[in-house]
Amino acid sequence: MTNRTVAQNKKARHDYFILESFECGIVLTGTEIKSVRDGRVNLKEGYALIRNGELWLVGVHISPYEKGSYYNHEPLRDRKLLMKRSEILRLSSKVREKGLTLVPLSVYLKEGKRAKVELGLAKGKQLFDKREAIAERDVKRDMERAVRQRDRE
Secondary structure (H helix, E strand, O other), X not given: OOOEEEEEOHHHHHHEEEEEEEEEEEOOOHHHHHHHXXXXXXXXXXXXXXXXXXXXXXXXXXXXXOOOHHHOOOOOOOEEEEOOHHHHHHHHHHHOOOOEEEEEEEEEEEOOXXXXXXXXXXXXXXXXXXXXXHHHHHHHHHHHHHHHHHHHO
């Protein structure tokens, strides 16, 4: 089976330079996993932090399950991420560096059942970096358009 991407954080790739990415599991309740399978996840304001030697996902909104009644979860609660202790320690030392943070890049279902989060070790972009990235994207798009136009003739 393949991985099915449930949600992506496109804003993270625009606002940060992604230096490394990591896969980690996420601890979810019953109604949360059902909402994740429905694709009702918003990663825009999310980030990860290390608290007492554990990795936590903060600020990610998982909408309440429609058929969940009073068993529904809190949409913005902190969720524990599962990663090997050695990797958490390595990340902890890197996050202490100036300007580095952990941002969720995507949430996906691995082999159809296990929810995974792709975390990125990121460094913030300055405004001129963002403008430069937009300019590069526009130039690349124009070049591809010119090649297609030439091929049609």
